[in-house]
Amino acid sequence: MASRVSSKGKGKAGRGAEDGPTARFVKEWSTWTMKKAKVIAHYGFIPLIIVIGMNSEPKPHLSQLLSPV
Template sequence: MASRADLKGKGKAGKGDDSKGTFIKSMKQWSTWCMKKAKVATQYGFIPLVIIIGMNTEPKPSLMQLLSPV
C-alpha cells in the first residue's frame, strides 16, 4: 500500500505564485466595475446627446419639432 505522502495530490509549486491569480482577479473586478459605469453613462447620456446634436444641425429645429415623433 502507498504511504500517506504518496497519496497527496500534486499542488502548486510554491505558495508565492498566488500573486498572479490575485492580479487577474482584481483586473476582472476592475473591468466589471468599469463596464457597469459605462453602461449607466451610455443609458443616461445617449438621448441628451442626440438632442444636443439635433439642436446644432441645419436647419435649426425647435425643441418641440425635435421631440415630436412626426
C-alpha cells in the first residue's frame, strides 16, 4: 500500500506566523479603507453621474438631468 503525504504544514509556516503585529496592522488598515471606500462609492455615485452628464455634449441644464422625461 502506498504511503500518503500529509499536506498539513508545521513550523513557522503555520497559522501563528500570520498573527504578527504587521499582519494585524495591514488587516485593520485594509478593513478601514474598504469601509471608507464603500461609503464614498455609496454617496458619490449619483453626483458623479450628474457631473459627467453636465460635462457632456450637448450641455444639459441641471433640471434636464434630474427630470424623468
